[in-house]
Amino acid sequence: MTEFLESVLRGLGNGAIYALLALGFVIIYKSSGAISFAQPALMMTGAVISSYIAPALGAALVGAVAFFVSVTAAALVTALVAMAIERLAIRPMIGRAAFTIAIITIGIDIAVRVITSGFIGLGARPVPNPWGLERTEILGLRIQERHLVALGILALVVLLLVLFFRYTRHGLAMRATAFDQEAAMTQGISVGAVFSMSWAIAGALAAVAGTLLATSAGVDRQIWIVALVALPAIILGGLDSLAGAVIGGLAVGVVESLVGSYQGQWAPWLGNNFQVVAPYVLMFVVLLVRPYGLFGTPEVRRV
């Protein structure tokens, strides 16, 4: 039982990173109706920025403070990068089909990744942090400290997003735009500014996720692939649901971890790497029962 619970905790730690990424996907989808495939590149960019800032701060600040300052700075810089991308490449496409915008984001993703890779160099760039692979014991269960940090950051981010969407003018504007763009425009809301804000938030979340991911083995040129795991998370959670993104991300992390821990023992006939496809199997099962995901809004069209 201990092994099972420890596996669940590991899954929740990784799932927190998927959830942060999934939140970014959902925020852009809600505002613009398009999925942004540039999230992997923004995640990589944020992690690379952290890998430069954290060591520079390390000499002046103690470990944890340097880490959190570098995460914050990376989130801000990546948000600016995301805003610039939105303004230059996405805004002119407003009014085009969501599919067209999605394809453009694939191109952006590749271009940004190629540029960012140039800053990584030949090996992996470490992101110094005080936790490393250290483990701590809670109620007799051993869990990596970096997983606890990831879960704590996810909780903080969710709280900040709730406060932002509920109590700030920009948050309300984003909710109104997500509900009905034309109605929002008639109320004087700048839809362009909302798009920009959504990209900024998604970029910042991707940077935080990338930095957390890099605490294990650093940032390498392939780290972006992890962001793709967030796709089944947002589909099973519901494309337009922030709660669904969080639950979906955590669920994917837990399923991945449990399958990785037990499948070789209990179902070896599934092959060696079934944990890689497990999130998609989970997504498929959920969609069979709830076609719009766990928390997605059923689409109703008048015919």
Place this chain on the structure above:
Amino acid sequence: MKLIKFGVALVAVSLVAAGCRGGGDDGGSEAVDAPGVSDEPCPTPVNDGNGCIYLGSISDLTQGPFAALGVPIVDAQKAFWQRVNDDGGIGGYDIDVSTYVKDNLYNPQTHQQVYGEISGDVLALAQTLGSPTTLAILPDMESDEMIGAPASWTSLWAFEDVILESGANYCVEGMNSVDYAVENMDVGSVMAVGFPGDYGGDGAAGAEIASDGHGLEFSSVETEPGQENQGGAISSIVREKPDLVLLGVGPTETAVIVGQAASQGYQGRFIGLSPTWNPALLETPSAPALEAMYMQSGPWGPWPTETDGHAAMREAVGQVDQPNDGYTAGWVWSYPLKAALEEWLEGDYDKTRAGLLEAVQALETVDYEGVLPEDAGNFADDQPVFTQTLLSSVDPKAPTGVVVEEDFFEGETAAGYDFTGACFEG
């Protein structure tokens, strides 16, 4: 009569003019008639009067998983051939490896496409990176009679005439690693953890052959690339507790597997095939576990090794941000191609690609300037597999983070094994 005299004079002048053209004046008497060979100087000529031989490179330069290796390999090969040019070139030709450098994205389709783009413009391939990618162009290389230096160590290359491999392959590394562990680590069980395909598969096949020979318990786990995909492999290691784990993965996966397995209580040993290591791993949280539990297998000595070849490489490559054995590999893989070009241009061969291939098959030794024994470059023998490898241990003070623990050795498994085909036939 005047007309006859004029004709004779014209022929004589033509012959003299042909003899004075760049190339072909040092060795073989025949004019060179092969793609990628020009009497015109190279775009950046080094020796006045020399023609130009163009070599192509197809490498992983931007987005693929081995870009961290592909970039230094290309840089080292440019430095290698610049040194050759600085020494006068080969047979009246300078060598150009800069004009036709293509990115394969580590994708077989892309590899095949860019090969088609350059195959008519180059004499040979200074580099074709990756095993699945090179396999995708192998039929074309054979029909084009295009020789190439691989940037991979799969055992299949020993049986392909157009491939000029250097050093021991992954299969031999697997065999020798297990043999070493049996002698020095008292192991009773071995687990091979590797990527699907001929990299992880070839190493695992060698480890299995050696394990069977020693009567060891053997298991094999395939794992996909990516940090987040290592959970299954880590769980298998922690659960089964093999005495030795042979890794056939990338550097990042090595850090995750070794670090996380140690963190979850595994106390055995790891030996990684040559591409598993990168000195940057010593800056990850896995560094203590790597120092305590990991050794790196390799086909030749790392960057700081004291041989003439290594010294020449360090001097030619110059100051680099981070010494990396991608440079070493790119440098070493260039020696057989240089030997083949010398043999071809200076010997009595058709001055065509077919003649160059014939020259390769006449090579019984290659001068690796001490990096490898000369008989490692035997392309004439029917049994050309080179079976000596090295093992290095982690040392954070070393330039590439590893120091040689066991110099060139041949384990009893590899010594007694009859190599009649690729170890891995996936």
